[in-house]
Amino acid sequence: MSDPVPPNSDPIPLSQPDISDLERTYVSDVLYSTRLSFGPFLERFESQMAERCGTEHAIAVSSGTAALHCIVRALPLSAGDEVLTTPYSFVASSNALLFENVDPVFVDIDPATYNVDVGKLEQAITSRTRGILAVDVFGTPANWPALTDLAEKHDLVLIDDACEALGAGIQDRPIGTWGDAASFGFYPNKQITTGEGGCITTNDADLADLCRSLRNQGRATSTRMEHVRLGFNYRMSEMQAAVGCAQLERLDDLLERRSNAAEAYHEALASLSDVLHRPEAAPAGTRSWFVYVVRLPDDASSGDRDRLVQRLNDRGIGSAPYFPSIHLQPFYREQFGYETGRLPVTERVAERTLALPFFAGITHEQIDRVANVLSNELPDLLRD
Template sequence: MIPQIQPWIDDSEWLEVKRVIESTYLTENKVTAKFEEGIKELTGAKHAIAVCNGTAALYCALKALDIGHGDEVIVPNLTFVASANAVIMAGAKPIFCPVKADTLCIDVDAAAGLVTDKTKAIMPVHLYGQSADMDAVLTFANRFELKIIEDAAQAIGVEFNNRHVGYYGDAGAFSFYGNKTMTCGEGGIILTNSDRIAQTCRRLKNHGRSHRGTFVHEHIGFNFAMTEMQAAVGIAQLRKLPAIIERKRQIYHAYITGLADVPQLQPVFIDPRCKPVHWFTSFYAENRAELADYLADQGIQTRLFFCPLHLQPCYQGWADPQMNYPVSTSVYEQGISLPSAYGLTDDEQEFIIAQIRQFYQLKTSAKPLAVGCVSEA
């Protein structure tokens, strides 16, 4: 099976982890601090606070902004459930917002109709390695006096207008889960330029205290610490990140070129202001379900798009029944992500492209896709 995604792990991660194990200091300490410094250098953010996972990073950012019971946070309808779950975990209510037909990121024009006196923040999601329109998000947030928490779980290395995403707003959260562009196995990080938010997040992740080694707790907090072993893997991955990003760019362009004349496929639009990281290479595909089954039979693993929040069984009763989400629903039915791992070989990719072309050649009819021409608002 050619995997859809797979981390690049070799001796470099093992050597970093081995040093940690030999030191016998496994809980968060100097290696984690070194990892945080590496993320700050990569992104340009003033503060980087490592935590155990991306959901915890979102939660800490929300609570650091005093978001809780009775508050509402606008969240794009097309995202992984962690975005909305973190809002619920903070005690607030996620309000599902339509997404744009081109980038599939949050549609702030539609969001304007969702603002109430309970709305406290907006959470743009940088989907599949492409930035949301942060110019529009900033204008929207200023207009309605809202906080901005960027869900950048999928966006390490991504830039918008030549600036790394994740701290355009008040704070941003990244994930280093095993399938991300770079991984710690599990892990997350909070970016912010605010001293106050950074201090609050550090207390929240450390049982409510500002420093370890004391049993006086000034605030209510939790244990969201990263381990030294996770950080060690992250340090090795940071060294590899430029090569990973470049390889994913090559894979993306090979797919775009190799499938350019297949009318049943349409690549997802990329905002020219965005410097993406092609976490996945994704297309809208006619006969998507049949294509996925056919490729699986050929030993090729693919991935579907996220199920829209309003269709999730766990959110029935949360979504506004008066709202329609045609773009989210359409792309969920038509979207497919092709194998995009760093380790994908040229021969494997040529085989994938040939099999996709073969599948559609067996089809007797083709109809043009309308995705990207539908307004979700």
């Protein structure tokens, strides 16, 4: 039985947004104006995103999932086509393909970075393969130079699910510029938040126009009631954009604090490094810290991991299994008949990884508390 939360120690959340007076001021500016949608903050947010990501176009939408869906719809992909993707991600990355009846083909991951194993992609290509959707998982850039070569060689579309990677880069190119288009997500646990929200970045003017139309009910232009295609309401509101502008102005500071928090975790957990592994960054990449995920050794079971998560939670420390394999989610098993053993590296990793509390404002004292609980619990847990 775990001890309850000790007195005088406030719970530590798994994640927490970082909201300052700047966000409050900008939202208040919107509320005192008469423009609650398609106003100046939306325009500003989009140009700030394009500038930050080094792209010609940025299209703000209502979520990261909406961004992915628009990209999949806008690219030349049709029902029955196959797109190679990773099973170690948030479920939205492959769901976006299913929305358009495109078949996700899961390729196993690299055990060092947890990103799709580029060496295994080529052998998964069939006559139906039309694209690759790679994810920069936990803010670690995928191997974009190799992915780009492969996509060019086989004439495939290339999508970057960068929902977890704003601020990352590889070979001096920011994440957001690689592939045909990239998606970003701004849920409150992300590097920046707009409450809910997302963005598409691309250098392709036609694709950008199509995404602008798709997010706004398939209109020909944002103002006229002329609907030239089937579209969606994936608009980002002016209040969300106002929060986003403030967050983007503060991005460097937010990223630096996240990176410092990760350093503090590395130090605090150094004595446990043989039982708590962490993914490596891509060799040529700059990581943007999204979550702090650790992995139990291979001789631990998913039950051990779940017990550890429970013990942390019992002590008021937010923790969660992160990520479960997409192909083993009940819906995917039922729909596609996936079974355990299909993607061994992903499954080995997914059964043993857990996320620890991580956000820009986490204190060293909180990190030390997490490390102390782990030091106390792990020997006992792994011996059982």
